[in-house]
Amino acid sequence: MHGLLRMLTPALGALALAAVAAPAAVADPVQDPIPIRPNTFFTGTVNGPASSTGAEPVIKVICPGPIRPGETGHPLAGQFVEAQEVAATPLPGNPPGFTGSLGTSIDVLFSTATSASVNPPIVLTSYFAPVAIPTTLNLPCGGAGIASFVPIPTSPTARGYALNVLFANIAV
Numbered sequence: 069m070h071g072l073l074r075m076l077t078p079a080l081g082a083l084a085l086a087a088v089a090a091p092a093a094v095a096d097p098v099q100d101p102i103p104i105r106p107n108t109f110f111t112g113t114v115n116g117p118a119s120s121t122g123a124e125p126v127i128k129v130i131c132p133g134p135i136r137p138g139e140t141g142h143p144l145a146g147q148f149v150e151a152q153e154v155a156a157t158p159l160p161g162n163p164p165g166f167t168g169s170l171g172t173s174i175d176v177l178f179s180t181a182t183s184a185s186v187n188p189p190i191v192l193t194s195y196f197a198p199v200a201i202p203t204t205l206n207l208p209c210g211g212a213g214i215a216s217f218v219p220i221p222t223s224p225t226a227r228g229y230a231l232n233v234l235f236a237n238i239a240v
Contacts, residue, residue: 130143130144
């Protein structure tokens, strides 16, 4: 009996490990990019999907030295924005954007109530395809802002999507 148990233990252990690992692999399927096209609903993300707590996404900014109000810095590398196609069903609190009759890309722009600097847009041409936030942008060293996802070209039926974000200085 002990010999049989000794032979089965490694196999049972491997089966148990496979049973635990299998759901994790299926839980987060990778979505292939889909070209942005007219008359589709979308949302936007910054640095991945919104957390389950509803916290605003954080954009890490490098601002060395003492910070004065209105000062800007550059975003840390490795951060990204992404547009995701969604069903037409409105989301609670923040309705999705709509590409309208002409939209084939989405521009992402960052702003704050006191934005003085103008950055070029980040251009998205596919849904489910993260694009890096350029480290050359000038972003606030702290505080709240908005990531605006704007369908391009625009049309009378197009509607953008606004996502609240927080800017955080990592050099503090």
